[in-house]
Amino acid sequence: MVRKAGRKSTTQEGRGSKEGIKKQSTVRRSKCSQNDDDGTQIEQAAPKKGAGTRRRRQNTQKTETEAQGMQQALRQFTLATVEAGVDKLVKEFNDIKAATAAVPAKTAFDANPEKNRYKDVFCVDESRVILTWPPGNTCDYVHANWVPIKGEKKFICTQGPTDKTVDDFWRLVYQEKIKAIVMLCNILEMGKKKCEQYWPEKAGDKMTTSHGISIKTAEVTEPEKALIVSKLEISVEGGESFVVSHWLWQHWPDRGVPENFMACFRLLTKLKPFTPALVHCSAGIGRTGTIVGLEMAHQVLLAGERLVMADVVKELRSHRHGSVQTDIQYVYMHRVLISLAENRKIVKHEEIAPFFETYDAFVKSRGG
Template structure:
């Protein structure tokens, strides 16, 4: 990789075969580290400081995972309040040099985890939820519909938080993004409004046909739900890894380049490696990794 180059120089060199080969090698190397990390985590017990997956596999927690091989690490998993604190979700922080935005990467809710999902959104004071999957893809269930079916209706789900759909409409000029405003009301205390941004045109294990709708979603996220420094955005697809990780890379880049002209090094690779160390398989496919560069190039070219 062009280690002495800036990120903008790297983007300009993307068509070069040597750069493409270097990107492929970066992805392969990190994927191998990820496999080794996961193998070690499966063997680790609960000693302090150990990188372990034991909480996700313990007792009834195992049935709360959508996929048996997509599990959160103990040390940065989201913990719900109360005795039953498990949810398949991970706290995600960016590399310090990239930014301070915080995220929660999580799986698409299962029928029996919808209540836990909304508890998490409430307890973590998340201003927004970004959904990157459809409920069904290729005739398979990928995510439970965890919001009410019609405006004015409340969600009939177990838990301490009632959810009412206030509005639902496509994003202006972008039919691939649906914007939902939801009111969360606990058993005691005032309600809070949360925005859900649902991108419906991202194929599983693939990339969008164009970065434009996704970048429009990111711009709307920043406009409607600018998070406080300590308030994470909840991001999910089906497993909460491939599309979720790709989105976080792009959102981090959009935030970074809103305040900076260039980045010293490779922003995508630095963020990618950091995400993989916090949740397995983030940015799951080589095509998703390469898509990050092209989407950021498109974003920056249209700002100039």
């Protein structure tokens, strides 16, 4: 049974000073954070008295400058997107597909056809995750690729496990000590199986793989509508034990887009402490590519750099071939960032209203 997650109250505890034979002064560091509705977070040092005040003031000024750079970059991107319009974005996506159509080396993919969910969704050699656990296992293949962000190995994109790859999936999780699994599909969609039930669904349930990996569901919560979070305890006899947070987003249609635009950023913000994170849908390129691509784009903006979504998707596809599967997903990525700009009050509604109208008509024409 899923139980709703409650809010936790926080308290601040002050500490008094004591005088004794040995005089000692301590400076406690603290951070204050400002949470916006979009789920992003700006952190800055709290002002303090005493030594280090100048340095802290400089850090605060740096943070404010970075925030201003992000806002300017997001406003520039938003206005450029509104000016381009949906039709131009669709053409741009088709150009991206043509430019990234060539398939790099995929020898491991070709050698393991029984472990691939789809014949036309490729796992390229250069960025694939090579299984080395347990030692001595002769098969090192799993349909999964590393996608770095700003040089950090933040995400692994993979297909939804099949009945023949559930064991390999958990080998991957255990080997890389995955901290979070993001599942963007349902087990069944439109009467077709999109993924295996690879984890114990109910709290208290337990399963063990053929390689001796034990997975126990300790807790199941629903922090917001259609987002199910399971706390999974992973262990191997005589080996390391750790906890994986499993996030199931239920309302993202296959080859389509969600109706909620800020849910993406709320999810990505919650995932920040979890590195590496494993993301999958059914094929591991459409919905998976969209969410990972949005994080890549967000990092460009946070750096105050000019964002060109086409460059982001090309970079993403160089690691996970075919990522961002449809033009509607590509347009949706722009729509999400425009919503972020409006949410942050970086642009006025009247500046972006024409794009919203065109976007709604576009989605409706695709059956959305």
